[in-house]
Amino acid sequence: MKASKEAAQLIFIDCAPNRARSIQYWANFWLQNNHLPMSRQGKHQKTIRLIDDEDIAVKCHTWIRSQGRTTTPLKFKEFVEQKLLINSGITKKKTIAKATTTRWLNVLGYSFQSQKQGTYYDGHERPDVVEYRKLFLDKIYSYERYMAKYEGETMERIPPMLKSNNKEIILVTHDECIFYSNDGKRGVWTKTGELPLRKKGNGRSIMVSEFLSEECGRLKLNAQQHQENSSIPQEARTYLKPGKDREGYWTSEHLIDQVKTKAIPIFETLFPNCIGLFAFDNSSNHAAFRHDALVASKMNLKPGGKQPKMRNTVFGLNNQYQSMVNENGEPKGMKQVLIERGLWKNGLNADCQLCKDKVDDITRIDCCARRIISLQPDFLAQKSALEEAILEAGHLCIFYPKFHCELNFIERYWGAAKRYARENCDYSWSSLQRVVPVALESVDTIMIRKFARKAWRYMDLYRNGITGKLAEYAAKKYKSHRCIPDYVLVELNKVE
Ligand SMILES: [Zn+2]
Structure with a gap:
């Protein structure tokens, strides 16, 4: 009983008593049959959910965005019943359960973010997402052998073994994050990944768009480099503070401009002769096309x-x-x-x-x-405007799979900066403006390398077929590894 409870706590987030009981059942089954019972998961008849309809999903997204950060499952339920179901013409249903709305929010990529953030939510193992993840991993590992690795206690650089005509590749990851003046409150429904910025009456916000690399931490020039290259901005970071005089929207043009005028020139100053592999979230904003694209x-x-x-x-x-x-x-x-x-x-x-x-x-x-x-x-073959801009500059571009924030190590950087901000900011507007840059600078390069190592560890697990809770467990347990040792992989594969 004690062992099964402990095991249940390791494997499942919720520690319902039946979890421990099913583990006892598995253990007995194993002793008698020498294998685990076949999983019934995914073998039930599939029902088609309304939320899988793209038009419905788009309408939900639009509504959720119009609510700023005030969406709750209950308000969402009201919207679904009073607006969506009546006008959809697809269903005779008039009401949905609150549990269903919560689930829909998860499917749409929204999760209740409290202090303890789980990495996984629905969408992560969706078939199209899994298929794209495989393509992504093949691509990034085809570049990985041209990259330096950072390992060991002090995260030391191990340069790649390159033939004379090969250039070194350096991964530069990007993301946007919003610091809200009401971040002090714990637990708001928010979307991970894509962040459309709305003007809001109260609770002002600062959006940060930043680039990180294992090589240099934040993508920026030091004072001397900046002096020698005064035409180039010192740092790639860009802020957007929505207010009366501002548009308040961060669009793909803003990002492309940041890439062209800041990120690429700084990268080329820091690492002449290297190729940047610029990595972005798979958001619709990043997939926008040029006006003359073949669409x-x-x-x-x-x-x-x-x-x-x-x-x-x-x-x-x-x-x-x-x-x-x-x-x-x-x-x-x-x-x-x-x-x-x-x-x-x-x-x-x-x-x-x-x-x-x-x-x-x-x-x-x-x-x-x-x-x-x-x-x-x-x-x-038509590429997005963002990718075209990067390829034209002679660099490379890759997009993370949807719902996989654990693969973009900048997410942990935001987490660390937000923790710092929570402790050092009273969340007044003036205090927020002062503290955000300091909070970002509080994360040092060694820490950033460790965040990156964890993302690589996840990628290594996924490409070895280990996913879900087991991957999360292994990524935590083998902290000091960039790759999971072979003998561990063998054991983990047995568990799956
Ligand atoms: Zn057709």
Whole structure:
């Protein structure tokens, strides 16, 4: 009984008594059968939840944002019942349970953040997220062998083994964080990751957009470097303080400007001859396209109209040139573009019902004009404005998987700075303005390297197939490791 309770406390967050009982059941089952009972998890009939509908999710996000940081499950329940369900036309339901609204908030990426922050919430193991996580890990580990590692008690630098024609790669991670003048209150419903900034009547805020690297901590020049390169800003950090005279919104243009005028010039001054791998959260803000990008969803079937003038492109095996604009200067539209590519069929519509309903079927490739265009290699290869800006400067770009804040080590930096701020700020507006920069500077480079080591440890666990609570447990237990030792991985895999 005692052992099973202890085990339950290690594995599960909630320590309900039945948790310990199921562990006793597993232990007995193991003794009798020499293997664990098959998990029933995920084998139940799947029901389709309303919240999985993208339109519903978008409406919820919009509402939650309009509420500032005052969203609670109860208020959200009111909104769902009084606005969403009545107008949705998809369901006859009129009420939902409070537990369901809480769950919906989790699915949408909102969690109740109190002092003790759990790393995991719904969305983390969603199939599309898991699939992207694998791509992300393959990509970052293909760069990792060109990176220095920091290990040991004093977090010493171990340079990468490079061939003479290889350049060293340095990971630079980014994120935005908002310090609120009401941060002193514990427990507010807030979104992790994407942070749209709203003007608010009370509770003013400062948003910080910062870049960190294991090599240098905060991305900034020291006094001497700054003197020698006076045309370059000393630090990459940018603040946005919403107020009467300000827009109050942090958009992708702000970030791209910060990357171009601060982060990249500072990086190139600090690390000449190195390539920066700039890592960002997977937020819609970071996925925004340039106005002339090849984006099927913005096109009309016919020429002209409101559609954007897109850039010239090439298609087919011979890289045949194609202008997206007619001789009279108006955009060609999908039909003309497809005719020129030999892909137009009589009777093709702009859209089809299956695509509108977002029915996901990778074998459906020619149901409508928009689908055909969106699957063209040049459209598939279209990168976001942020990524284009970084690639054009000769550096690299990567986006973290959604819901995986444990992989972006800057999250722990915000945590440490907020702890400092809580202890040293009375949360008046003047005190907040004074304390935020000090709070950020209170985190030193060694600490930042340790945060990064923990993120690498998580990545190592995930790429070895260890996820969820077990990963969280192992990441805590093997504190001093950047990679989890092989013999431990063998044991952990047995548990799973
Ligand atoms: Zn279609």
